[in-house]
Amino acid sequence: MTNNKIGLIAGEGKMPVYIAQKAKSSGLQVFVAGAKGNAHAADYADCADQFQSLRLGQLGACIQFFKKNGVTRVVMAGRVQHTSIFSNLMPDLRGAKFLASLKNMQTKNILSRVMDEFKKDGIEFASSALFLEHFLPPAGVLSKRKPTDEERQAISFGFQTAKQIAGLDIGLTCVVSQNAVIAVEGMEGTDRCILRAGELVRENAGKKSAVAVVKVARPNQDERYDLPVLGKGTIETLVKSGISVLAFEADKTLVLDLEEVVKLADKHDICLTAI
Secondary structure, eight states, X not given: OOSSEEEEEEOBSHHHHHHHHHHHHTTOEEEEEEETTTSOGGGGTTTOSEEEEEOBTOHHHHHHHHHHTTOOEEEEESBOOTTHHHHSXXXXXXXXXXXXXXXXXXXXXXXXXXXXXXHHTTXXXXXXXXXXXXXXXXXXXXSSSOOOHHHHHHHHHHHHHHHHHHHTTSXXXXXXXXXXXXXXXXXXXXXXHXXXXXXXXXXXXXXXXXEEEEEOOOTTOOTTSOOOEEOHHHHHHHHHHTOOEEEEOTTTOEETTHHHHHHHHHHTTOEEEEO
């Protein structure tokens, strides 16, 4: 760090809270710009020196918040519900000019351009896995249950498919069976994709074949934003869906509360593997 301050652009979920807590315990001053409706001040009461809630699109206000507090390095972490794009989008002047300049609304394009705007004001982005490196598992089976040969084939096919949709900036997750795609993640997010796949699997309950959920990073993933993230909620969603195989890209996927996730997977006889 160039100074003892770190900024955090926070969405919902545990990930940004964990980053703030770790940064605080490391002796840094933490300044949080929370996405309105997604991040809440109460969650940062013990780990943020200052919290400011901002609507999506308030680009100028966000940059000024960090500048006035002497922050030159920020981390962006946490989910932003896609409904917020419609209910909480209220751009300021700089945000409106920025939106008007966009050639497309793909996540990769928007976020890389946002980072360029911050850089104009001397603010750089750090990896969104900062302080969370211990939640990035290397390759290997994490659960007690190993994948069967049929499941390994499904995982291999799913990995190739997920990489293709990730490269098109559609989503990072797909659900497959044999060499068929059951569901692809879109704007609804990983959990709803898995639940939708579970419904389709139940409709074809007579066909007994291996079903696998596969999550990957984008090709040439920029570690500063939108890393794939899993957690206990993902395992709970698998249980609800009746799917018992979850594979994810090794060294590039954050598995929050890793030990608890593995225990929960073992409890429900779910195969959890980093590939």
